[in-house]
Amino acid sequence: MLEVNAVGKAFPVKPEKKRDGVADPREQGKLFHALRNVQFSLKKGVILGLLGANGAGKTTLMRILATSLKPTSGSVSLLGFDIVKDAEEVRKRIGFLSGSIGLYGRLNAEELLEFYGKLYGLTAPVINARIAALIDELEIGSFAHRRIETLSAGMKQRVSIARSLIHSPEFIIFDEPTTGLDVPTAQVILGYIESCRHSGKSIIFSTHHMHEVEKLCDQVVLIHQGANCFHGSVEEMKRTTNCVHLDDAYLTLTGEAAPHAARQAMRLAKTGTGGRA
Amino acid sequence: MRGAITIFLKDLRETLRNRRNLVRMLLLPVILLPFAGHYFLSFTDKHREDLRKTTLTYAVANEQALPDLVKLYAEDDSFQRVDVPDGKVEDAVRSKKVRFALRIPNDAAAKLKAGEGVSIEFLYFQSDPGEAVVKDRGTAPLLSYSARQRDWRLVFLGFADEGTRAKLLDPVSFTVVNTAPDRERVGYGLGGIIAYAFLLVCFMGCSFTAIDLVAGEKERGTLEILIMLPLPRLQIVLGKYFVIFTVGLVYATLAATSVTAWLLYEGSVASSQVREVITLIKPLEVFLLWSMLIPVTALFAAVVLAISVYARSYREATTLTGFANLLESLLVMVVVIPGISLNWLWAAIPVSNLSLVIRELIRGTLDNYLVVATVFALTLALGAALLLFATAWFRREAIIYSD
Numbered sequence: 001m002l003e004v005n006a007v008g009k010a011f012p013v014k015p016e017k018k019r020d021g022v023a024d025p026r027e028q029g030k031l032f033h034a035l036r037n038v039q040f041s042l043k044k045g046v047i048l049g050l051l052g053a054n055g056a057g058k059t060t061l062m063r064i065l066a067t068s069l070k071p072t073s074g075s076v077s078l079l080g081f082d083i084v085k086d087a088e089e090v091r092k093r094i095g096f097l098s099g100s101i102g103l104y105g106r107l108n109a110e111e112l113l114e115f116y117g118k119l120y121g122l123t124a125p126v127i128n129a130r131i132a133a134l135i136d137e138l139e140i141g142s143f144a145h146r147r148i149e150t151l152s153a154g155m156k157q158r159v160s161i162a163r164s165l166i167h168s169p170e171f172i173i174f175d176e177p178t179t180g181l182d183v184p185t186a187q188v189i190l191g192y193i194e195s196c197r198h199s200g201k202s203i204i205f206s207t208h209h210m211h212e213v214e215k216l217c218d219q220v221v222l223i224h225q226g227a228n229c230f231h232g233s234v235e236e237m238k239r240t241t242n243c244v245h246l247d248d249a250y251l252t253l254t255g256e257a258a259p260h261a262a263r264q265a266m267r268l269a270k271t272g273t274g275g276r277a
Numbered sequence: 278m279r280g281a282i283t284i285f286l287k288d289l290r291e292t293l294r295n296r297r298n299l300v301r302m303l304l305l306p307v308i309l310l311p312f313a314g315h316y317f318l319s320f321t322d323k324h325r326e327d328l329r330k331t332t333l334t335y336a337v338a339n340e341q342a343l344p345d346l347v348k349l350y351a352e353d354d355s356f357q358r359v360d361v362p363d364g365k366v367e368d369a370v371r372s373k374k375v376r377f378a379l380r381i382p383n384d385a386a387a388k389l390k391a392g393e394g395v396s397i398e399f400l401y402f403q404s405d406p407g408e409a410v411v412k413d414r415g416t417a418p419l420l421s422y423s424a425r426q427r428d429w430r431l432v433f434l435g436f437a438d439e440g441t442r443a444k445l446l447d448p449v450s451f452t453v454v455n456t457a458p459d460r461e462r463v464g465y466g467l468g469g470i471i472a473y474a475f476l477l478v479c480f481m482g483c484s485f486t487a488i489d490l491v492a493g494e495k496e497r498g499t500l501e502i503l504i505m506l507p508l509p510r511l512q513i514v515l516g517k518y519f520v521i522f523t524v525g526l527v528y529a530t531l532a533a534t535s536v537t538a539w540l541l542y543e544g545s546v547a548s549s550q551v552r553e554v555i556t557l558i559k560p561l562e563v564f565l566l567w568s569m570l571i572p573v574t575a576l577f578a579a580v581v582l583a584i585s586v587y588a589r590s591y592r593e594a595t596t597l598t599g600f601a602n603l604l605e606s607l608l609v610m611v612v613v614i615p616g617i618s619l620n621w622l623w624a625a626i627p628v629s630n631l632s633l634v635i636r637e638l639i640r641g642t643l644d645n646y647l648v649v650a651t652v653f654a655l656t657l658a659l660g661a662a663l664l665l666f667a668t669a670w671f672r673r674e675a676i677i678y679s680d
Contacts, residue, residue, distance in 0.1 A: 066505050069674055091507040100498030106294040107287070118283045119506050163502070 001202050002042040002065075002171065007074035009035040009060055026226050033226055034060045037074070040221050040231040042204070047197055049217035049234075050206040051250060057226040058206045059099060062173050065204065066096040079170060092120065095169035099176055101156045105149030109140055109159045112148065113166050120167035127166070134162040137195070139188055154185030161189060172196060174205035178212065190216060210246040224254045280508040284516025288490055292524060301485060302524075306478045306532035311539035314470075328410040335415065336361035336369050339381040343389075346381070346397075349418040356415075370400045377401040377415040389426060460557045460641050467540070468636030469612035474536055475529055476573060476609045476632055482528025483577040484598045486521045491585035492594035501677055514582070514668045521578040529570040557641065566638050572656035573631050577605075579663035586667045586676060612636045624648045627659055 010031040026033045035057045042048050052058045063069040065076060067087040076083040081090050104112055110131055117127035135141050138158045143151055148159060161177065174193070178186040193216055196203055207213060213220060213234060220237050222230040230237055230253050234246060241249040292298050334357050340347045350356050361369045366378040380398035382388075388395050399419060401411050428442065436442045455462070494500040503513055558566075580601055588594035608628035611617050612635075619633040630652040637643040670676055 063678075068501060068505050068677065088507045091505055094505075096502070096505050098498055098501055100501075102498030102502045104287070104291055104499060105497075106291045111287075111290075115283065115287045116506075119280055119503075119508060121279075121507070 001044045001046075001079060002204075003077040004038055004040050004061075004065075005075050005077075007035055007038045007061070007064060007071045007076060008033065009057075009064060009069065010072045024225075035064075035071075035223075036226045038223070038226075038228045039074075040228060042202055042219065044202055045197055045200045046218045047193065047203045047205070047216050048219045048221060049213040050204055050221050050223065051208075051213065052206070052223035053254065053256075056223045058223050059175055061223065062096070062175050062204065062206065066094060066173055067091055092167070093170050095164035095167070095172045097161055097164045097172075097174040097177055099179075101153075101160050103148045103156060103160055103163070106147060108147055109135070109144045109162065112159065113162055116163050117166045122167060130166050130168065134165060137192060138162050154181050157181055157185065158188065161192065170201060172201055172203045172205075174203065176206050176208070178207065178209065210250065214246055222250065222253055229253050278512065278515075280506075280512040281516040281519070284503075284513060285519045288517060288520040289523065292486060292489070292520060295489075298485065298489075298524075302482070302528060302531065305481065306528050307535045310474055310478065310532055311535050314474075314536070314539055324407050325410060328407065329414075332357050333376040333411060333414060334359045334374070336366045336375045336378040337381065338363040338366045338378065339383060339385075342381040342383055342385045343395075343397075346379075346419070346422045349422055350379075353418060367400055370402050373402060376411050379419070392430065458641075464640035464642075465636070466613075468639035469632075471533075471536060471639055472612045472632040472635035473609050475532055475570065475635065476577075476605065476628070478532040479525050479529035479570065479574055480577045480581075480602055480605050483521050483525035483574065484581045484602065486524040487517075487578070487581035487585040488591060488594045488598060490517050490520060491582065492588050492591045495589075495677065496591050504677060510671050511668050514586075514664065514671055518578055518582050518664060518667075521582055522574055525574040525578050526570060529574055530567065533567060533570065558639065562638055562641070565643075566635060569631060569635055569638070569653075572653050572660070575660040576627065576631075576656045576663075579660040579667070583663045583667040583670070586670050589676075608632070619643075619645070619648060621648065621651075624652050625655065627656065631656060 010033045013027060013030055013032045024032075026036070038057075038061060040048075050058050050061065060069065064071050065078065065083065067083050067090050070084055078090050079093050081093075083090050104115075107115065113131045113134065114127055117130060122130070135144050138161060140155075140158055140162060143155050148156060151159070157177065161174075164172065164174075177189050177193070181189070190212060193203055193205065197218075205216075217234055219233055220230065221228050222237070230240070232240070237249045237253070238244065238246060241252040243249040243252060332355055335350065336359050337347055337350070338361075351358060359369070359375050361375065361378070366375075366380060369375045370378050378400040380400065382395065382397070385395045385397070397419065399412070399416055401408075401415060403409060403412065427446075431442050431445070436445060491500070494503070504510070581598055584597045584601060585594045588597055605628055608626065609632045611623070611626075611629045612632045617623065617633070619630070619637050623633055624630045634643065634649055634652055643649065
């Protein structure tokens with residue numbers, strides 16, 4: 001379904017963004033290599049968690065998969081289409097939820113979903129049926145007729161997710177869908193992601209919450225400084241690093257485990273328990 | 278084109294739901310423009326009228342040198358003498374203690390008696406053209422005194438008859454007749470003002486909308502979603518372009534209607550010439566005038582759209598639009614520069630050509646329709662080129678992701 005082959009992405013470095021004295025191995029000459037040789041594949045009906053620190057390259061990778069950025073090297077095949085050559089075909093089949101909510105404040109949820117439905121070329125009856133289904137699944141009904149600018153962050157996020165799913169995409173990309181949300185709203189969203197697995201959709205979602213990864217993800221890709229340093233299941237990630245908890249495995253793989261190990265040692269000294277296997 | 282139409286309808290709906298947009302749309306062209314014009318005209322008229330009626334203060338240096346001249350001023354109720362030391366009259370005028378002053382030479386009476394010429398200084402302060410009234414009123418007794426002296430001399434020389442004196446002084450008399458019709462004369466200034474107001478309002482209408490629809494959407498993250506849809510970029514650009522064009526045209530039409538209504542009102546209460554000029558404009562010319570707003574708006578919408586696509590942020594778009602507004606104002610200003618008329622050279626200069634066409638339409642002097650057609654075609658071609666530039670620029674990754 002998804003084949004990511006040695007994908008790289010470089011951006012020109014703006015002089016004003018150069019940081020004196022801070023060495024970043026990804027900055028080479030006038031280019032900043034946001035992604036280097038990223039490689040993984042994904043099958044139908046699989047949920048993949050994309051992990052990595054802020055600035056690691058997760059959003060760049062997701063934007064490449066969503067066709068808004070072109071890779072500078074390598075290739076990506078999604079549902080049998082090349083994301084550069086057949087970008088329009090890919091766009092018809094993917095749903096993308098960006099990190100920013102990106103909604104039109106002066107429309108209400110129904111109007112917004114209708115607008116995107118039309119742009120995806122859906123007919124009026126299909127749009128109406130999809131709107132009704134999404135309003136039900138994401139529990140939007142109580143505020144579907146309110147202007148989006150008057151909604152809370154959680155309500156907006158639900159509308160945003162509905163927007164990305166209006167055309168029933170086969171492949172879904174969610175960039176940090178639960179960041180900044182209260183627990184009940186996050187639960188609704190995670191529940192919806194879970195339900196997508198059963199309908200045979202593939203999902204890539206980025207997150208910093210390890211419990212979400214443990215609960216939902218069949219596979220994990222860990223991006224560190226633009227390169228993927230791990231690809232496999234959650235269990236494999238723990239086994240490889242010899243850790244009980246996923247966050248310890250994450251820190252071990254990214255080489256940031258030392259401070260944490262110190263905290264672990266302190267906790268162990270106080271309580272006599274530790275997380276590391 | 279279905280995508281472009283869907284984007285157009287959605288953006289138009291959002292624009293009309295923005296209360297600020299509606300307030301701007303009504304406030305600027307419908308209310309502010311006619312009110313500003315009304316107060317500008319009435320203030321100018323009132324200032325002139327005040328100067329005509331007000332008592333002018335004056336001072337005299339060396340009054341003993343020509344007492345009969347000083348008496349003439351003293352007898353005029355519209356002047357009021359202020360005592361100022363002889364050496365300080367110029368300072369008194371400069372500091373506006375008095376409106377004008379006379380400086381009479383010591384030997385004035387002796388020279389007049391000897392049949393020689395005398396030069397009297399009339400001092401006044403004029404930095405504003407409206408103050409010319411002070412000079413006209415203040416020198417009137419001087420001119421009358423000079424005429425009286427001249428008559429006495431002529432009588433002394435034996436020309437006692439007034440008719441003979443007149444023929445001697447003005448052997449050739451002439452009457453000035455301006456054959457230019459009122460519409461052409463008054464329409465020159467009026468047309469310039471209207472062209473300037475229309476173009477300015479139209480540009481502002483386009484720029485408010487473009488900045489919000491493109492640069493604003495970049496910042497709000499909605500443009501990123503749009504470019505991930507299975508839509509050609511041209512359709513996104515066209516959808517936005519037609520909203521900017523529609524709003525700009527509404528602004529310009531509202532401005533045109535309210536300014537015309539205001540001018541009719543001004544004409545009925547103040548100058549009959551303005552009213553006459555407006556009533557002389559035929560319906561076809563009104564339609565032509567309005568139809569000139571179409572290429573104007575088409576061009577401005579393309580300019581501000583290209584700027585908004587090019588700009589990396591809302592702030593940058595606002596700054597760049599400010600520069601474009603300045604450039605547009607300079608190009609429109611040719612309508613108020615004397616001696617510039619619509620010819621092939623000016624027809625080739627964007628924006629200036631449109632403002633000249635509008636002025637000539639109001640003056641009723643537009644007869645070269647080939648030039649008008651050229652201006653129309655050039656403007657639309659320039660608009661199309663800018664639209665293509667905006668579309669090409671829109672395809673760049675860096676435009677969406679400035680970070």
